Structure formats: structure tokens, C-alpha cells
Amino acid sequence: MYRSEIRDPVHGYIYITELEREIIDTIYIQRLHNIKQLGGAYLTYPGAVHTRFTHSIGTMYLADILSETLKRQEIINEDDKVRLRLAALLHDIGHGPFSHLYEEIAIKYLDKTHEDLTKWIIVNSEIKDIISKYGFNYREISELCVGRSLTSRRFLNEAISGPVDVDKLDFLVRDSYFTGVEYGYIDVQRLLNSITVINEHLAINAASISALEAYLIARYEMFKAVYYHRTVRSANLMLIKIMDYARDYLGLTSFSTPEEYSRLHDSSILLMTNFVKEKDENLRKALTLYNLFRERKLLKCAFEILVHVKNKFVSELFTLEKLRREIEEEIERKAHVPPDSVFIDVPTLPSIPLSRYQADPMEIMIFNEKADREKAFRKLSSVSELASALKLYLNVIRVYTFPEYRSEVAKATNEIFGLHQYPNGGNL
Structure with missing residues (x-):
């Protein structure tokens, strides 16, 4: 039974249960108020100051709509609905300062993703006690949060992390709303109401293909x-570098308990102002970038390539940090600019970005109630040319530097990337 309500600017009133209220009132959910959904994007889109907290509440709301759809079809029961709502509510508690930006630090130095940290927090904090008190398995919930539960039915994992899941549906609509970019209009209700389950996988009614496209x-x-906007990426790259340079002094990799981790959020980076008198070289570099960031004096893009094909050099550039650093140093030498003045940015995802734990993240089954049995179930890409086309990879390689070095770095980068059979910026 619902006990209270939250007014959300995107979805309206969202009703919560006593169990959910107890979890929401923990420090692990409350800290999400201090973690921006889109990192430094607010310097480009001033409205983009929404947080992981509202996204988590919104994702839970969409999980409720999907649960009701599946309950009407007698596919799940009330307990399944509770589990799905809890997983949606908790799915992002592992995020660190500035959301996915901190994840680069966690992966590099801790070999942990935000999904790993989400599970760690749940099983090592009071959240497990709250979940257990209401008769649910906290380990199952911790796995379902990241779409990897072995005890839950497969389609429940897909509801949290799948081709069309409640997480993606909320963040697209929410990010569009707060940035003011109107590309994110989606008929969420139609999509969620058209879902069923086929062979333990989520499937969408063929009548809703237009909404899916x-x-x-x-x-x-x-x-x-x-997400790949040139200036947004510049701000985010600066935040990543600031956190990397100052990680030891900010405690970004030295926490040992969920409570210690809960103290890390966007405001933690504001502690940089305490390092004005520090003489450590890494802190000096962090403070330089931090002061530029505060004044919105961002790094400038000197070189850019959009890559729509697979290529050995590109693959290595995106996966090997050592190679990126070697090329950065080569550019610095050729451009005659100081060390640590060149930054290669390589965000990469398919154009419909993949989920880390899916074999084929682009596909979802389509069912046609009116078709013959052998034609009733088809993969989306086989019935939608648009879906098939959007399987192409969208890789972006950019080289950033300080404004005063832009022309020298642009020239040097063009020459160096030419050695790898690339044109002077542009598309491949």
C-alpha cells in the first residue's frame, strides 16, 4: 500500500510504499540529490542540473507501469512488482561524483563499475536489513538492480537493463526535458503498455513499432x-582530469565502507579550493583545470573524427589508455606545447548504446497477434529498416587542448592521424 507521494516534474505524482520510503530516507539514496545526472553538461545546457535522485524515482515509476502491464497478463505477481520497483529505485546508488564521469576513475584505479558499487552498497549497508525486514532477498535485489539476477526471471533483468528498459526510457525523457533539447519525445506509456514476454524475453507488439522507432x-x-556534444564533452573531460589528478586528496579511491563512499558526491570536488597552497604537481594541475572550469574557460577541440566503421587503430585507441597517452605525448612534442596540454577524448557506444551485460543489446522481439504462427515473432531489425540502420557504430575521436595551443595542436594532430590513414578530420 502506498504511504506517501513525491511530485516529479516529468511524471507528476509518484506514490511510494513504506518499504520504499525507508530506503529513500537512507543516506545512500539521499546523496543522489548531490550527483548531477549529466555531469558538467549544465555549462552548455543551463537547465541540466537534474540529479540521479529524481532519475531513480522516475525509473521506479516506469517500473510500476511496466509491472502493471505484465500483471494484467498474469505474467508476474505482486511480489515481482515490488522487486522490480526496488531494483529500479536502487539501480544508480553506486554512482560517484558527476555520475558516469567518476566511473572512469573507479574502473581505472579500483576495477569497479557503478554497477559493482551498487551491489556492494546494498549488501554492506542498512539497505539489506530494510529489504530483509519486509521479506525480500537483498542479494537478489542487488543483482536485479544491474540486470544480472540469476534467481529472477530473465525478462525482469531486461526490464532494468535491456534494449528497451525503464532506466533508458526515464533518462531520455528526463534529459530532454531539463536540457530543453526536444529530441527526447517518446510515447513511454504506449511502449510500456505494449510489452509482453516471449520465451522469457520482453517483446513489443508490432502495432507499436512506430513508437519503438x-x-x-x-x-x-x-x-x-x-551526450556527445563537443562542449559538453570538454567540460566532462575537465572534470574527469580534475578527479584523476586529485583522487588521493579527495578520497575518491580510498573509501572502505559504503558510509565513506556516501560522502563522495559533486560537492566533494568543491574541496579543490582547499588546495590553493599545496605544492604537489598533480594538485597544481587539478587546481588549474578546476579554476578554468569554474570560470567556464573550457578546453577547445582541435581535432575531430566521426567513425562509423570498425578499425584496428580506432579499437585500440578506445580501449588502451596507454596508447592514448602515447599519442597525446607525441602530439605535444610535435606541436611544441607543454606536457599535459593535450587530451584525447574517446567516448564510444553504438548509436543505440549497448548495455554492458547484453549479448545483442540492439535487439528486441516483435510479436504480431494477427500473423501466422511462424511469422508472429520477429527480431526488430528484421521488420524495421530504421532499427537495422541504427546498428551502425558511432565512435567519436576528439583532441582537446587549452585555447592558446589550439592551432599548433590541430596541425600536429592532423599530421599524426594522417600516419594512421585518416583524413584531416571529418567522417569515416
């Missing part, structure tokens, strides 16, 4: 207009 287009356009 709109979802695919929205994802593609939002990545181009917001």
Missing part, C-alpha cells in the same frame, strides 16, 4: 546533441 531515433539524436 521514435525511441531509437531519440536515443541517437540525444547522443549527438547532448
Whole structure:
């Protein structure tokens, strides 16, 4: 039974149970108020100051709509609905300062993703006691949060982390709303109401293909207009470097308990002002970038390539940090600029971005109630040319530097990338 309500600017009133209220009131959910959903994107889109907290509440709301759809079909019961709502509510508690930006630090130095940290927090904090008190298995919930539960039915994992899941549906609509970019319009209700389960996988009614294609287009356009926006990436790259240089002094990799981790959020980076008198070289570099960031004096893009094909050099550039650093140093030498003045940015995802634990993240089954049995169930890409086309990879390689070095770095980068059979910036 619902005990209270939260007013959300995107979805309206969202009702919560006593169990959910107890979890929401823990420090692990409350800290999400201090973690921006889109990192430094607010310097480009001033409205983008929404947080992981509202996204988590919104994802829980969409999980409720999907649960009701599946309950009407007698596919799940009330306990399954509770589990799905809890998983949606908790799915992002592992995020660190500035959301996915901190994840680069966690992976590099701790070999942990935000999904790993999510599970760690649940099983080592009071959240497990709250979940257990209400008769649910906290380990199952911790796995379901990241779409990897072995005890839950497979389609429940897909509801949290799948081709069309409640997480993606909320963040696309929410990010579009707060950035003011109108590409994110999706008929969420129609999509969720058209879902069923086939062979333990989520499937969508063929009558809703147009709504599904709109979802695919929205994802593609939002990545181009917001997530991969040149200036957004500049701000985010600076934040990543600041956290990397100052990680020891900010405690970004030295926590040992969930409570210690809960003290890390966006405001932690504001502690940089305490390092003005420090003489450590890494802190000096962090403070330089931090002061520029505060004044919105961002790094400038000197070189850019959009890559739509697979290529050995590109693959290595995206996966090997050592190679990126070697090329950065080569550019610095050739451009005659100081060390640590060149930054290669290589965000990469398919145009409909993949989920880490899916074999084929682009596919979802389509069912046609009116078709013959052998034609009733088809993969989306086999019935939608648009979906098939959007399987192409969208890789972006950019080289950033300080404004005063832009022309020298641009020239040097063009020459160096030419050695790898690339044109002087542009598309491949």
C-alpha cells in the first residue's frame, strides 16, 4: 500500500510504499540529490542540473507501469512488482561524483563499475536489513538492480537493463526535458503498455513499432546533441582530469565502507579550493583545470573524427589508455606545447548504446497477434529498416587542448592521424 507521494516534474505524482520510503530516507539514496545526472553538461545546457535522485524515482515509476502491464497478463505477481520497483529505485546508488564521469576513475584505479558499487552498497549497508525486514532477498535485489539476477526471471533483468528498459526510457525523457533539447519525445506509456514476454524475453507488439522507432531515433539524436556534444564533452573531460589528478586528496579511491563512499558526491570536488597552497604537481594541475572550469574557460577541440566503421587503430585507441597517452605525448612534442596540454577524448557506444551485460543489446522481439504462427515473432531489425540502420557504430575521436595551443595542436594532430590513414578530420 502506498504511504506517501513525491511530485516529479516529468511524471507528476509518484506514490511510494513504506518499504520504499525507508530506503529513500537512507543516506545512500539521499546523496543522489548531490550527483548531477549529466555531469558538467549544465555549462552548455543551463537547465541540466537534474540529479540521479529524481532519475531513480522516475525509473521506479516506469517500473510500476511496466509491472502493471505484465500483471494484467498474469505474467508476474505482486511480489515481482515490488522487486522490480526496488531494483529500479536502487539501480544508480553506486554512482560517484558527476555520475558516469567518476566511473572512469573507479574502473581505472579500483576495477569497479557503478554497477559493482551498487551491489556492494546494498549488501554492506542498512539497505539489506530494510529489504530483509519486509521479506525480500537483498542479494537478489542487488543483482536485479544491474540486470544480472540469476534467481529472477530473465525478462525482469531486461526490464532494468535491456534494449528497451525503464532506466533508458526515464533518462531520455528526463534529459530532454531539463536540457530543453526536444529530441527526447517518446510515447513511454504506449511502449510500456505494449510489452509482453516471449520465451522469457520482453517483446513489443508490432502495432507499436512506430513508437519503438521514435525511441531509437531519440536515443541517437540525444547522443549527438547532448551526450556527445563537443562542449559538453570538454567540460566532462575537465572534470574527469580534475578527479584523476586529485583522487588521493579527495578520497575518491580510498573509501572502505559504503558510509565513506556516501560522502563522495559533486560537492566533494568543491574541496579543490582547499588546495590553493599545496605544492604537489598533480594538485597544481587539478587546481588549474578546476579554476578554468569554474570560470567556464573550457578546453577547445582541435581535432575531430566521426567513425562509423570498425578499425584496428580506432579499437585500440578506445580501449588502451596507454596508447592514448602515447599519442597525446607525441602530439605535444610535435606541436611544441607543454606536457599535459593535450587530451584525447574517446567516448564510444553504438548509436543505440549497448548495455554492458547484453549479448545483442540492439535487439528486441516483435510479436504480431494477427500473423501466422511462424511469422508472429520477429527480431526488430528484421521488420524495421530504421532499427537495422541504427546498428551502425558511432565512435567519436576528439583532441582537446587549452585555447592558446589550439592551432599548433590541430596541425600536429592532423599530421599524426594522417600516419594512421585518416583524413584531416571529418567522417569515416
